[in-house]
Amino acid sequence: xxxxxxxxxxxxxxxxxxxxxxxxxxxxxxxxxCLTELATSIRVLATGSDAHWHSxxxxxxxxxxxxxxPLGAIFVVLVTVVAVxxxxxxxxxxxxxxxxxxxxxxxxxxxxxxxxxxxxxSVATFMFLWEMMALTSLALVLTxxxxxxxxxxxxxxxxVITHAGAAFIMxxxxxxxxxxxxxxxxxxxxxxxxxxxGARAVIFLLALVGFGSKAGVVPFHVWLPRAHPEAPTxxxxxxSGAMVALGVYGIVLFGNVLLSGGPVWWWLIxxxxxxxxxxxxxxxxxxxxxxxxxxxxSTTDNIGLALLAVGASGIFVATGHGRLGALSLVAAVFxxxxxxxxxGALFLVAGSVQVASGTRDLDELGGLLRxxxxxGALFLVAAAAICALPPLNxxxxxxxxxxxxxxxxxxxxxxxxxxxxxxxxxxxLAAGLTIVAFVKAAGVGFLGRPRSPGANDAxxxxxxxxxxxxxxxxxxxxxxxxxxxxLSAVERAVRAAxxxxxxxxxxxxxxxxxxxxxxxxxxTVLAASLAGALILAVSLRRALARRRxxxxxxxxxxxxxxVTARMQYTATSFAEPxxxxxxxxxxxxxxxxxxxxxxxxxxxxxxxxxxxxxDGIERALYAPVIKVIRRWGQYARRLQPGSVHRYLAxxxxxxxxxxxxxxxxx
Amino acid sequence: xxxxxxxxxxxxGVLQVVVIGIGGLVLLGLMRKVRARxxxxxxxPVLQPLRDVRKLMRKERLRPEFASWIFPLxxxxxxxxxxxxxxxxxxxxxxxxxxxxxxxxxxxxLLLLGSTLVALAGLDTGTAFGGMGSxxxxxxxxxxxxxxxxxxxxxxxxxxxxxxxxIVRATLADPAVIISPARLFALAALLIVIIAxxxxxxxxxxATHLELTMIKEAMILEYSGxxxxxxxxxxxxxxxxxxxxxxxxxLPWGVASSTSxxxxxxxxxxxxxxxxxxxxxxxxxxxxxxxxxxFRLPELLAGAFVLALLGVxxxxxxx
Numbered sequence: 001x002x003x004x005x006x007x008x009x010x011x012x013x014x015x016x017x018x019x020x021x022x023x024x025x026x027x028x029x030x031x032x033x034c035l036t037e038l039a040t041s042i043r044v045l046a047t048g049s050d051a052h053w054h055s056x057x058x059x060x061x062x063x064x065x066x067x068x069x070p071l072g073a074i075f076v077v078l079v080t081v082v083a084v085x086x087x088x089x090x091x092x093x094x095x096x097x098x099x100x101x102x103x104x105x106x107x108x109x110x111x112x113x114x115x116x117x118x119x120x121x122s123v124a125t126f127m128f129l130w131e132m133m134a135l136t137s138l139a140l141v142l143t144x145x146x147x148x149x150x151x152x153x154x155x156x157x158x159x160v161i162t163h164a165g166a167a168f169i170m171x172x173x174x175x176x177x178x179x180x181x182x183x184x185x186x187x188x189x190x191x192x193x194x195x196x197x198g199a200r201a202v203i204f205l206l207a208l209v210g211f212g213s214k215a216g217v218v219p220f221h222v223w224l225p226r227a228h229p230e231a232p233t234x235x236x237x238x239x240s241g242a243m244v245a246l247g248v249y250g251i252v253l254f255g256n257v258l259l260s261g262g263p264v265w266w267w268l269i270x271x272x273x274x275x276x277x278x279x280x281x282x283x284x285x286x287x288x289x290x291x292x293x294x295x296x297x298s299t300t301d302n303i304g305l306a307l308l309a310v311g312a313s314g315i316f317v318a319t320g321h322g323r324l325g326a327l328s329l330v331a332a333v334f335x336x337x338x339x340x341x342x343x344g345a346l347f348l349v350a351g352s353v354q355v356a357s358g359t360r361d362l363d364e365l366g367g368l369l370r371x372x373x374x375x376g377a378l379f380l381v382a383a384a385a386i387c388a389l390p391p392l393n394x395x396x397x398x399x400x401x402x403x404x405x406x407x408x409x410x411x412x413x414x415x416x417x418x419x420x421x422x423x424x425x426x427x428x429l430a431a432g433l434t435i436v437a438f439v440k441a442a443g444v445g446f447l448g449r450p451r452s453p454g455a456n457d458a459x460x461x462x463x464x465x466x467x468x469x470x471x472x473x474x475x476x477x478x479x480x481x482x483x484x485x486x487l488s489a490v491e492r493a494v495r496a497a498x499x500x501x502x503x504x505x506x507x508x509x510x511x512x513x514x515x516x517x518x519x520x521x522x523x524t525v526l527a528a529s530l531a532g533a534l535i536l537a538v539s540l541r542r543a544l545a546r547r548r549x550x551x552x553x554x555x556x557x558x559x560x561x562x563v564t565a566r567m568q569y570t571a572t573s574f575a576e577p578x579x580x581x582x583x584x585x586x587x588x589x590x591x592x593x594x595x596x597x598x599x600x601x602x603x604x605x606x607x608x609x610x611x612x613x614x615d616g617i618e619r620a621l622y623a624p625v626i627k628v629i630r631r632w633g634q635y636a637r638r639l640q641p642g643s644v645h646r647y648l649a650x651x652x653x654x655x656x657x658x659x660x661x662x663x664x665x666x
Numbered sequence: 667x668x669x670x671x672x673x674x675x676x677x678x679g680v681l682q683v684v685v686i687g688i689g690g691l692v693l694l695g696l697m698r699k700v701r702a703r704x705x706x707x708x709x710x711p712v713l714q715p716l717r718d719v720r721k722l723m724r725k726e727r728l729r730p731e732f733a734s735w736i737f738p739l740x741x742x743x744x745x746x747x748x749x750x751x752x753x754x755x756x757x758x759x760x761x762x763x764x765x766x767x768x769x770x771x772x773x774x775x776l777l778l779l780g781s782t783l784v785a786l787a788g789l790d791t792g793t794a795f796g797g798m799g800s801x802x803x804x805x806x807x808x809x810x811x812x813x814x815x816x817x818x819x820x821x822x823x824x825x826x827x828x829x830x831x832x833i834v835r836a837t838l839a840d841p842a843v844i845i846s847p848a849r850l851f852a853l854a855a856l857l858i859v860i861i862a863x864x865x866x867x868x869x870x871x872x873a874t875h876l877e878l879t880m881i882k883e884a885m886i887l888e889y890s891g892x893x894x895x896x897x898x899x900x901x902x903x904x905x906x907x908x909x910x911x912x913x914x915x916x917l918p919w920g921v922a923s924s925t926s927x928x929x930x931x932x933x934x935x936x937x938x939x940x941x942x943x944x945x946x947x948x949x950x951x952x953x954x955x956x957x958x959x960x961f962r963l964p965e966l967l968a969g970a971f972v973l974a975l976l977g978v979x980x981x982x983x984x985x
């Protein structure tokens with residue numbers, strides 16, 4: 001809890017110090033806070049004993065109850081994985097904005113709250129911290145609201161959805177707490193078993209909606225592609241890498257810990273939500289041209305895959321295959337940790353690109369790898385990690401998930417088998433589309449030639465920004481080549497979440513050997529042999545080529561003399577085949593305007609073509625709701641004509657109604 | 667050296683890689699020869715691709731002016747990934763050097779690493795062709811992915827493992843598995859996916875340089891000299907490897923179960939014969955096929971997916 005105190009001091013430093021000292025002082029304090037919390041959670045994970053802290057003075061009536069279990073500890077580790085590099089990045093980034101008093105203060109508060117949410121162990125503590133997390137991040141999304149209308153709109157969407165979600169979570173907590181007569185998680189867990197199945201189901205579904213909205217799963221994902229691009233870059237990285245993962249933490253907390261598991265149909269819903277989110281997110285990521293928006297949709301995709309694993313785990317546990325359930329949950333948590341690493345890195349580099357070139361639009365970028373060699377290389381490696389290419393961390397995560405699903409087919413129930421098979425297909429399609437999306441992002445953004453003057457003049461960014469994103473990329477490589485340490489920590493966390501399962505280790509020396517299954521992966525050997533084969537192939541080329549020097553020549557332009565940057569494929573054209581294949585799902589809007597010369601309608605004067613892919617769920621689900629609310633708002637305005645007599649009459653009417661109700665009820 | 671002499675892990679690794687490397691190029695020549703003969707032409711000698719690669723290797727290295735380090739890296743990665751995949755796969759023997767981590771899923775993702783790098787290199791050239799090729803190739807790859815992974819699932823259901831040597835050994839121990847509906851559906855799906863992934867007709871025409879229809883060739887249009895030699899080698903190795911996987915899952919007989927010289931010799935000859943037969947058959951059929959329109963391909967791949975799904979379902983039902 002020392003970390004939290006340091007965080008509060010950091011926030012105070014951000015608010016109080018003059019501009020010159022504000023960010024460095026605040027950032028170093030935040031880093032100290034992160035490292036302190038990291039040390040606590042590593043201790044919890046290593047010893048397996050919880051860290052407990054209680055104060056009755058901090059919150060009125062209830063006090064603050066914090067209990068760091070191994071499950072919470074792994075999420076604290078996840079938060080620090082993004083928070084430390086993002087804060088380092090912030091030091092350099094703050095010279096391009098995000099250095100105002102409120103921003104610095106809110107940033108420090110946001111990181112601090114993220115660090116202690118997983119330790120909250122009573123309803124009041126949890127809701128207070130959860131709300132703090134929502135409010136500080138909302139304020140950070142609104143950093144640029146004075147200049148950009150998009151930031152204001154993003155703030156409204158995020159604020160409404162996150163608070164609606166909080167209401168659902170609150171309802172779930174109240175139902176559970178009223179049954180157990182206590183608001184601490186420990187008491188709630190022990191009483192939850194005596195609840196009626198219907199009540200348990202209602203509580204779980206309320207929590208699923210509430211936490212699902214924070215996790216950005218379909219259909220509550222609409223705030224992600226708005227809020228992530230508008231927030232300052234370190235905040236986007238934290239929101240996408242860490243905060244969204246806490247939504248999944250909430251679902252695991254309710255489903256596996258507080259309610260101690262549930263029937264198969266709960267988890268089928270979770271599985272389906274995850275699968276649909278993965279497909280929807282990856283498909284929209286392919287069709288986004290704004291780099292940060294692409295990353296935001298891909299967050300929905302990655303969280304969907306993690307949720308799919310959580311759902312599969314629940315199904316396995318509910319059908320009595322506990323070890324397999326533990327394996328799926330290990331895959332889920334490991335994928336979330338990986339996601340924090342590569343998505344954090346991608347967001348940070350995307351921010352560097354925006355700083356260096358002034359745009360995030362892929363159709364205006366290009367050739368950045370030669371202009372920003374280090375940032376560009378970092379983006380390429382992180383993109384390879386998110387595409388689950390070996391030997392990086394994303395690959396190990398997907399392998400674990402695939403193995404757990406593979407072992408899960410053939411367990412007896414036909415519905416379960418079909419659900420698992422379909423989820424393998426969803427996983428595969430989402431993985432394939434992710435590759436399209438990120439080859440597009442990396443290839444169009446960083447390779448080829450620049451498509452705009454901004455991209456042409458881009459220069460490498462400040463050292464601290466490169467160090468921040470570089471740290472995350474190094475973690476991606478280490479977690480891919482030697483995932484053993486992280487996996488054994490994840491294993492302990494999962495064992496705490498599924499106490500009845502008692503799974504053994506999945507790690508044996510340099511290999512990952514699954515318990516009760518015949519799956520073996522040797523990531524270190526794989527990486528070493530890949531490196532060896534690479535050296536072999538390079539030396540083959542060297543040995544056989546007669547001339548070592550490489551001559552630079554013009555690319556083939558089909559016989560034309562001038563090949564311009566506009567002839568390259570753009571992000572839009574790159575995604576066009578996928579868009580056409582999924583035409584029925586995406587329903588792109590295409591306008592073709594042809595204007596003819598006045599004299600003859602056979603001669604065309606000009607032509608314009610516009611194509612846009614809207615979010616179908618937003619159009620179908622949110623637009624009608626917004627319309628209705630707006631209409632009610634119009635009606636409500638008639639209640640306020642400004643006449644004092646009318647207001648007095650309202651008061652009288654309200655009093656009469658209240659008295660009547662009391663008379664009838666009493 | 668006697669017939670019973672054990673060559674060990676290193677020997678097997680070198681043998682598999684060399685057989686796939688040289689065999690892949692010969693396979694390319696063989697497929698072209700078969701096609702030429704059926705079309706009534708004499709055709710180039712079977713060893714022509716080997717000579718082409720040797721000639722290309724000696725030429726000067728060229729780089730398009732806007733390309734970065736991705737461009738020269740991609741061919742190397744392509745060859746390296748196929749090499750590692752060849753070290754993992756039970757082609758000649760059921761005891762490949764990297765048997766422990768030899769997982770079908772790993773093999774698929776290794777090959778994916780190579781093709782993703784080549785797709786990036788297509789965009790790196792800064793020309794329209796490169797982008798066109800990578801966009802199309804990746805779209806096909808993404809659509810083939812579900813069929814591919816569900817096929818792996820179908821193949822793994824019977825032995826509860828996606829470890830490749832385990833599957834092949836289980837098939838050898840109980841050959842009736844091959845004519846089970848699960849395996850037959852899975853093999854049919856696998857065949858379609860292999861055709862799509864290696865860019866054969868009707869998905870892509872490897873012989874075309876017609877600007878608007880080419881896929882693979884558009885992506886690698888800027889490569890020349892030693893880099894082109896490596897790309898050709900890598901693609902040929904991949905085709906040989908994939909066909910080797912297919913034959914060892916459908917007709918595993920002859921695969922050496924030890925690493926003695928005699929068994930490996932038999933294993934090599936049998937593997938080459940089987941792959942040559944399948945490749946000739948493919949090439950024969952290709953003569954009568956036209957390339958499908960790009961936007962008809964989803965139907966073909968969806969068909970493969972349905973076959974794979976049937977494979978899983980029948981595997982579960984008949985269990």
